[in-house]
Amino acid sequence: MTGRVLKLAAGLALMLGATPAMAKGELHIYNWGDYTNPKLIEKFEKLYDVKVTVDDYDSNETMLAKVRAGNTGYDIVVPSDYTVKIMIADGMLAETKPNTMSNFKNMIPRFVNVYWDEGRNYTVPWQYGITTYAVNTDKYKGPADSISLLFAPPPELKGRINMLEDMNSVIHAAERFVGVPRCSADKADLKKVNDALMAAKPFWRTISYDTSTKMASGDVDVTQTWNGMGHRMRVANPAVRFVFTKEVMEAFMDNVAVLKDAKNIENAKLFQNFMMEPENAALASEFAGYDNGITGSHKFLPEEFANAPEINPPASATTEFVPPCPPAVVETYNKIWTNLLK
Amino acid sequence: MSVAGPEAEARQRRWLTLPAVAVITLFGVLPLVIVVVYSLLRSAPYGGVEWTFSTDAYVSFLYQKDIFDDTLQFHADYLLIYGRSLAFSVVTTFVCLILGFPTAYFIATRPVATRQIWLLLVTIPFWSNLLIRTLAIMLLIRDDGLVNNGLMWLGVIDTPFVMIFTDFAIVLGLFYSFLPFMVLPLFSSLEKLDFRLVEAGFDLYANRFQVLTRIILPIARPGIVAGCLLVFIPCIGAYVTPLILGGGKHLMIGSLIAEQFGSARNWPMGAAQALILMAGVLVALWFYGRNARRGVAHAR
Numbered sequence: 287m288t289g290r291v292l293k294l295a296a297g298l299a300l301m302l303g304a305t306p307a308m309a310k311g312e313l314h315i316y317n318w319g320d321y322t323n324p325k326l327i328e329k330f331e332k333l334y335d336v337k338v339t340v341d342d343y344d345s346n347e348t349m350l351a352k353v354r355a356g357n358t359g360y361d362i363v364v365p366s367d368y369t370v371k372i373m374i375a376d377g378m379l380a381e382t383k384p385n386t387m388s389n390f391k392n393m394i395p396r397f398v399n400v401y402w403d404e405g406r407n408y409t410v411p412w413q414y415g416i417t418t419y420a421v422n423t424d425k426y427k428g429p430a431d432s433i434s435l436l437f438a439p440p441p442e443l444k445g446r447i448n449m450l451e452d453m454n455s456v457i458h459a460a461e462r463f464v465g466v467p468r469c470s471a472d473k474a475d476l477k478k479v480n481d482a483l484m485a486a487k488p489f490w491r492t493i494s495y496d497t498s499t500k501m502a503s504g505d506v507d508v509t510q511t512w513n514g515m516g517h518r519m520r521v522a523n524p525a526v527r528f529v530f531t532k533e534v535m536e537a538f539m540d541n542v543a544v545l546k547d548a549k550n551i552e553n554a555k556l557f558q559n560f561m562m563e564p565e566n567a568a569l570a571s572e573f574a575g576y577d578n579g580i581t582g583s584h585k586f587l588p589e590e591f592a593n594a595p596e597i598n599p600p601a602s603a604t605t606e607f608v609p610p611c612p613p614a615v616v617e618t619y620n621k622i623w624t625n626l627l628k
Numbered sequence: 629m630s631v632a633g634p635e636a637e638a639r640q641r642r643w644l645t646l647p648a649v650a651v652i653t654l655f656g657v658l659p660l661v662i663v664v665v666y667s668l669l670r671s672a673p674y675g676g677v678e679w680t681f682s683t684d685a686y687v688s689f690l691y692q693k694d695i696f697d698d699t700l701q702f703h704a705d706y707l708l709i710y711g712r713s714l715a716f717s718v719v720t721t722f723v724c725l726i727l728g729f730p731t732a733y734f735i736a737t738r739p740v741a742t743r744q745i746w747l748l749l750v751t752i753p754f755w756s757n758l759l760i761r762t763l764a765i766m767l768l769i770r771d772d773g774l775v776n777n778g779l780m781w782l783g784v785i786d787t788p789f790v791m792i793f794t795d796f797a798i799v800l801g802l803f804y805s806f807l808p809f810m811v812l813p814l815f816s817s818l819e820k821l822d823f824r825l826v827e828a829g830f831d832l833y834a835n836r837f838q839v840l841t842r843i844i845l846p847i848a849r850p851g852i853v854a855g856c857l858l859v860f861i862p863c864i865g866a867y868v869t870p871l872i873l874g875g876g877k878h879l880m881i882g883s884l885i886a887e888q889f890g891s892a893r894n895w896p897m898g899a900a901q902a903l904i905l906m907a908g909v910l911v912a913l914w915f916y917g918r919n920a921r922r923g924v925a926h927a928r
Binding site: 345347348350351354372375376451452453454487490491492493494503504505610613616617620621623624625627628 | 673674675676692705706708709770771772792793875876877878879883884887889890891892893894
């Protein structure tokens with residue numbers, strides 16, 4: 287019996303250890319699932335005569351754990367802002383100096399000096415967006431303009447809500463709901479957050495990344511989600527509305543980064559420069575449903591998408607990028623999260 | 629072929645085990661050693677480990693600094709999660725046994741030719757991926773799924789009967805996934821059952837219940853124990869089924885461990901959790917060893 291288990295483990299180890307053979311003219315991309323426009327990849331392959339492979343992951347943490355284990359064979363990863371910060375701090379990214387590349391002039395100036403990559407020595411924007419929630423207006427007719435809909439829903443929405451299976455997004459949302467700062471280490475603040483989460487748990491039907499399926503199947507009527515996903519949900523079902531809350535909203539940016547141990551570093555740099563070309567950034571947006579950080583990309587977008595409410599927040603909307611919380615706070619978050627899901 | 633004495637033959641056999649031993653050491657023992665080492669280190673701030681010795685991971689399994697006043701207190705969060713996994717596994721194993729036994733008995737009592745067909749039917753679900761089968765269950769039992777719509781169409785119920793994203797859904801999924809692991813070992817035990825013994829039992833005025841408990845069950849015992857273990861062990865570490873059918877609101881051990889390597893950024897904790905789970909499984913195996921021996925004694 288033990289022998290059998292060990293043999294199984296041995297088989298798994300063999301599979302995990304296998305890496306694809308590398309040759310010149312290749313580029314291996316590791317990106318979020320359902321996020322990479324095949325047309326974009328084709329264009330890059332033709333332009334530079336490079337064979338591109340794309341694999342996908344479902345969370346920054348999955349990607350980070352894999353890269354940390356080493357020898358992934360990937361050249362490019364697409365981490366979110368706080369994950370870029372961690373990866374630079376831990377020396378996992380190659381300093382490719384996008385700020386010296388020919389297309390750097392196209393980067394929207396407010397995305398150059400960002401907390402995760404001051405002056406853009408490592409990364410270029412892929413897509414950026416907002417995390418709040420979407421409502422199925424066929425099922426819920428009431429008002430929706432505040433994060434409180436997720437934490438203190440009206441009776442008809444109780445048990446009809448999905449939250450992202452994302453410790454940071456959920457806890458930060460709770461912080462906005464109770465009105466305390468992000469990553470606060472203050473015990474009284476954390477207690478409020480914990481209480482709000484525990485009180486809201488019975489109203490949540492599921493906690494899952496799979497937001498669009500849960501909405502489409504009618505399992506839930508409200509889901510915490512990202513604006514690009516909200517856009518895709520509305521295209522599938524016009525009754526879905528992505529909500530910009532009156533509270534400050536969580537912004538995120540995913541960035542094209544090159545791994546330090548990349549075998550195809552020159553091709554990876556070409557790809558970074560390629561992604562700062564407005565037409566190419568538009569291709570990425572058209573597929574993923576989010577805005578990008580490149581000037582002049584909108585004129586290459588299909589009109590109905592360029593004017594979509596999801597990527598054009600009202601002027602009054604405020605957003606914030608949230609840096610990674612200090613380890614001590616993450617430890618407390620982790621306890622709150624385990625306590626919530628126990 | 630040289631004629632070798634028993635000693636030389638034994639030596640030869642020892643050499644033949646070498647590849648197996650090497651594979652097990654390289655891919656089984658070494659990774660396990662890494663897990664043990666990692667569980668005794670301190671977690672680095674953003675994932676990974678710091679190379680300082682620490683038993684924090686094990687201590688914090690039962691004791692934690694209180695979230696809000698920093699005193700070290702007993703806390704049952706992890707125990708609760710382990711308890712839930714244990715309870716789900718026990719229930720699943722029990723249901724598998726209750727439904728698997730008659731199935732295996734039925735197959736074992738068919739003529740040899742038809743037996744093969746029944747066995748094939750039992751193994752057919754394995755031809756498709758577990759993930760796909762789990763998603764299929766989800767389609768069946770969701771609020772507007774086949775089961776609810778069917779019952780409403782028949783007029784049995786008016787409003788959907790909520791099954792998906794409940795504990796019931798998790799146990800149903802586990803039961804469905806692991807039932808063949810129960811049926812097959814039971815079948816191989818029952819197949820060897822000599823029906824003359826059953827006849828003899830009836831001749832000696834045993835009733836049906838006595839024949840079942842005094843003759844059939846003792847003979848099937850090794851199969852029962854093996855089947856229970858084959859269901860129980862994968863159940864307790866199940867990851868996909870609870871994640872999809874449970875809706876992610878109630879952690880089981882598998883998700884808890886995955887969480888430690890992900891957003892919790894606590895690799896030593898994850899390693900320690902995995903070892904605690906393994907210790908539990910080993911205890912179960914030890915019981916198996918004991919019971920299997922006793923089973924043989926009974927059969928004699």
